[in-house]
Amino acid sequence: MDPEDEPRDNESAGDGDFCSDDGIADCDYGDADFPESQEIVSPLKQNYTILSEADIRQRQEEDITQICAILSVSRSAACNLLCHYKWNVSKVQDEWFANEENVCKVVGLLHNPVNTSNSRKLNCGICFESYDRSKMSAASCGHYFCNACWKGYISTSINEGPGCLMLRCPDPSCNAAVDWDMIDRLAGFEEKEKYARHLLRSYVEDSKKIKWCPSPGCEFAVDFDINSISYDVCCYCSHSFCWNCIEEVHRPVDCGTVAKWIIKNNAESENTNWILVNSKPCPKCKRPIEKNQGCMHMTCRAPCKFEFCWLCLGAWSEHGAITGGFYSCNGYETARRDGMYDESEKRRKRAKLSLERYTHYYERWVTNESSRKKALEDLHIMQTNKLEKLSLRQGQSEAQLKFIIDAWLQIVECRRVLKWTYAYGYYLPEHDDTKRQFFEYLQGEAEFGLERLHQCAEKELQEFLDADTPMKGFDNFRVKLTRLTSVTHNYFENLVQALERGLMDVDCSDPQTSSKSCSSSPGNMPGKMKSSKATEADDPS
Template sequence: MCFNGINVYQRARLEGIIQTHRNRYGRADPDPQNYTILSETDIRQHQGEDISRVSTVLSIPRYAASILLRHYNWSISRVHDEWFVDEEHVRKAVGFLEKPVEMMNARELTCGICFENYPRDSMSSASCGHPFCGACWRGYISTSISDGPGCLMLRCPDPSCGAAVGQNMVDVLAPEEDKDKYSHYLLRSYVEDNRKIKWCPAPGCEFAAKFVMGSGSYDICCFCSYSFCWNCTEEAHRPVDCDTVAKWILKNSAESENMNWILANSKPCPKCKRPIEKNQGCMHITCTPPCKFEFCWLCLGTWSEHGERTGGFYACNRYEAAKQEGVLEKLSDGQSQPESQLKFIIEAWLQIVECRRVLKWTYAYGYYLPEHEHAKRRFFEYLQGEAESGLERLHQCVEKELQVYLDAESPMDNFNEFRTKLAGLTSVTRNYFENLVRALETGLKDVGSSNSQTTCTQGLSSKILGNKSKGGKIKAAGTSSGSGAPIHNLDNINFWSCDHCTYANPRSTNTCQMCEHRR
């Protein structure tokens, strides 16, 4: 079984890799997963289940349930609420007649488009009873489908009629190519009009994410390995918030000539604020999915308020590359280790990739720190430097030290020591970045601008630089019981970082409490 370019085995492996990242940054204990990655097969299954549920509850055909759900942005609860409050209003809005009208009972009927007479059996109509011949129906449906997703809300061709034309008629009257297009539009509508589902923004990715609001973060890790923020669909950007990311991206764009052109030739969508260029057509503008907001180009007001009275609408591929080059297979053969025992190398690379991403966004965080908060700025720069240093140790270990074992002609006795060291460095780096992100997301609130805040600052640095003890709690190191150095003199903080494992030890000790290497 294969879908979206990956088979079941590959999907299970990807899920295993992603699982190691779902409980990262900002959560000390694992929380229930608050999103699900969906393939095209999964999307169709969810869509079919929703249609069946509405069809059963309201006792209406499946095509009618599909039109209703599409009208109410695939919200089952909203469909039920609106239907049971005012069924007549809902029927009128979507083009459902309470009592379907049959075509005239005559041997021949006149087509309402070509005005030719045809036998009644060769004519078709929607629930309104207006007869049209097969050729005209096919032309009408084909033209509507060629025009785009608007075909999902197709109405009777009669200008005076608003009866809905559903998928049931499309399946009977349209050619196979048009039926496939209609089905594709319906699938995309289920994602793009649904508040709980979004496409993965990675180029070429065909997966979608279904999100459930909860206590977790907005970070989504797709099967394609791209991580993005559910809220703004930009690259995952913790520890900074979405507003800061928007300002940061705009600032970087503003420094190029492209921004000058955008400002001169486009307008921001009133809803999602993305720049839109109008190079032809009328004043009726529809923003691109998933926004799809319809507005007037002149006044930027919603198009529904216009009428005659107004004058007239990336992915991380290190692991896959390593597999393709046979690195793990070579290491497995050279060191007589099964590939299943080399998982620690994969985890180290994934941790490096994730930490690089976090580190990148700390620069945006630091840029927008208020100038007058000198203590926070100094302490942030110190923490950022420690993060860079620790990450470089891990990177050097997994890249350069690993090469020694790849080049070895026979198994080396100290490979298990390397395994322990790399796994330890990965764990220490992960813990540091988890605590760093947590501290930055709370705004370094324990850091004050006066010397009286020294104790709080040292406590915060201990939390961030500490490691997990055997009991699973955060073990603080480098915290002195007495008053320490002021925050503005970071060189005097009472701890030293081990060059081997980066653990923060009290300055009074000369041996690392974690790896027992001497200072």
């Protein structure tokens, strides 16, 4: 009997198996076998807080107020201290009480201004003009410069970027800080707005546990619990990303693998493989040449202009009857027997295999990403258009139809997981046949389960959308779609956990039993390796 035809069961499955009580093969969609609704609950507690700009400003104000109260300093001084110590309130307090004088010196909070002349007029150290004292200003150090030069100095610094938050006195020998009070008095309206923006962004960008959402145009930030196990974050803008590496959510693949995969997709190494597979080096100058015409007579376009035979890479001038004729050259066989062509051909074959393998995984990675985007579009259409129509035609509130949105959200998430399993598979060691076969088997089972859910949420739902009056079978459809959503969620969560553990369930260390207990045939999967597809009899359709 063929393994695919053997009856499958879950009797040997242990805890954490892929075919638990919610396994795909166990789906029997009777009219009253399941509850009408089943909420999908993530096992992980939310480990982050989404912050708006208003939230960030409020936190800033609280930190500034706290430093002002504890250290008895002005708001401007508190801002300078917090900016210097990257908005770490505890660090500011510890350093201040350990050595207040040194902190003031480092941050530029000087209390002893330099002695200046008591005359009504002073010379500006920048433009060297003489001005009334009333038209000049100085930081805490007492170095006076005219207000026009101060405005130009401040404006230039603010427009150059966030370095303006650590602005110092223009005197080359002075370390006095230029505080917010001085900027508020001398800067223009636009410069004040930019300075406030730099101050706001510094609160996030200098923090070790807060990051901006990387989605273009999004102004939310994420305050993350750095002791958390999972790095997955979903912003209010609906963009999901990994807090650790800022790439999109990529479970079950780790951040290092994601970085390698993205670099590989953009690297010139794949172009190099293409060159090795589809070109040959000029025998004289060694430049790669692609054959784009039918004739074997090649002429190098490089300055060498060398003419040679595409088949044997020999000089064209030496071709004739002795080499088998111009169009049936047997120079390849001659060269191979002489050992002249072996290494080059081996390199081309290795490059071809490498390119084919990469293309296999990359195409499926891209296809699942396209399917995920299409599912997101369908979800948006469902939320904005179809759900209201379905509510009217079936006589149910939109809240009662939430199970349809849950199903589409699960489809989007599963497409994302499937996408990254192909990057996982590419970096899976080629020599580990057992793990590779098990991985491909689980991947295929996941795709099968997802297709069942997608089919139900898309095509079977359409029947109810097209109906003019309420249909009796809608309650059964609700039960079926809710059940499929739950089953698919559980299966994919187990799949992700198995891949994150490195497929340890198939780590066969005993060579005497590995060939028996680690067979790649789905019908022979032992214990935790078993998982079953639903047969046609399980499908109510």
